[in-house]
Amino acid sequence: MFTRTRRLRNSKLLREIVRNVRLSIDELIYPIFVEEGENIREEISSMPGQFRFSLDRLAPELDELKSLGIKTLLVFGIPKHKDPIGSEAYNPNGIVQQAVRFIKKNYPNFLVITDVCMCEYTSHGHCGILEGCDVQNDSTIKYIAQIAVSHVEAGADIVAPSDMMDGRILAIREALDEKGFINTPIMAYSVKYASNYYGPFRDAADSAPSFGDRKTYQMDYRSSKEYYREVEADIEEGADFIMVKPALAYLDVIKAVENISLPLVAYNVSGEYSMVKAAALNGWINEQGIVMENMYALKRAGVELIITYHAKDIATWVKNGEVTL
Template identity: 60%
Template structure:
């Protein structure tokens, strides 16, 4: 008889043969920065997550630095929105100001700039609108302009999340023409039109004012199409490809990891976070066990980078386990 339980007799043995390890350096923490002063707004649908004005972000930044997490993903909430999302690519826009502040305060922290117009447009869509249609090609120059403005502010990684066709190529060319040859692009390559985003839209004030995003974000039924999206982004110059959401799309992460040599990122999104928080608040689950199991599952599927709102908690738990 083969006795597999020999590998599980105690924690030391389990640790010795463990196949998948989660590390602090795998984690990216998303943050929401908004225009204004003296703002620390709790997001009701995302317990423990806040919107910060820049002047109130120092304490949170200190926590991030102390946690050992090496990267954050910034989402900006502007005071003004218009049809063309002009604050997205304004050199004094909220994200640009936040990047400059963070890089001055914490130069070693990797700052990832989300590149999309949805938080900045009055209609809430990720591109320009004409007669109710989201325009693809006309949106690309604005995304490229936003990427360059974030690069000039000091961003370390550019992360286009809009799902317009050809946007990675447009952004790569614009970055190179501006001298940012070494700036990495982490593309939201397989971003699905998911119900798991609802709490994020509360946090980022980015819900579309009409229709939905199914004409540009992916159909949740499709795996082969996701691989075509990933391949296209790689050919256009993406350095990292991302799958979003994570938990309902572990098969997509696994397929991408098996097929491509590029690093894989996965976004453990707001709805996935909020469900765990709600169940834990009701005493139905052990939050720590569930979070760590979810993150290990994402890593085991093939993700090297995990973007998660659980990052600060997970970093603390990993520290406790190492002591």
């Protein structure tokens, strides 16, 4: 007798009861871009369906997200002023700090995560303090810690440092604890590669480096070993979440670290999003089917939380009864 594995695929109901990978709207984190200025609701040309908002145009977007059941936001800021030390990043009245205060005052049920980095705020577009053309690690982490504190003072629930400087998790933890924020978690961009998938994000956040690249501090995708050290270091320094970024090209990495003792997060990044959108707009793929397949691939690999620009689409499909999670 040969094995008949198809028996368990024989009907939709049967497939539903035997599946063991599940997804919830509660596990999706939606990135939003908040820009300094007024009356701004500008679609990002390389990210169809994604917008930059000024604070005075943010409420309708938040209303829609709330109605769809999305509960967690990742906030990015785009300032008017940039300088070599990214001073707007830690300005108590900077755009992220204002956005956090606005959200927590008017939409207190959102869980607000803030991206902690300098690339959107520096005139050179790099993620830290320069000496010549080199990003200085140890001087940068002092600024990173200051940025994180300013976000939490504004009301952020979680801070997510994305700069990839060595020791920044410990620097943030110590700075937060010193200010009395001992219960504020850190979501570490622990495994962040120097990736070509970030192109559309750099359009969205005006964060492309003005020279060179970020390969001296973001990870080399040709290495299959260093991500262990990054994860171990961040856990030892006090991280509360571990993130892998990008997501889909790094399922092997996600799978390799899935058994860590902390929640595992994947960032389904802008390039991954935009490729799906572009193909869908050209009629080449079934967008809904591809998106859901990608989400379940991440869950199958071991992810617990997914940062994705598809979150609003997924929530809309569920609300309309087009998709069952």
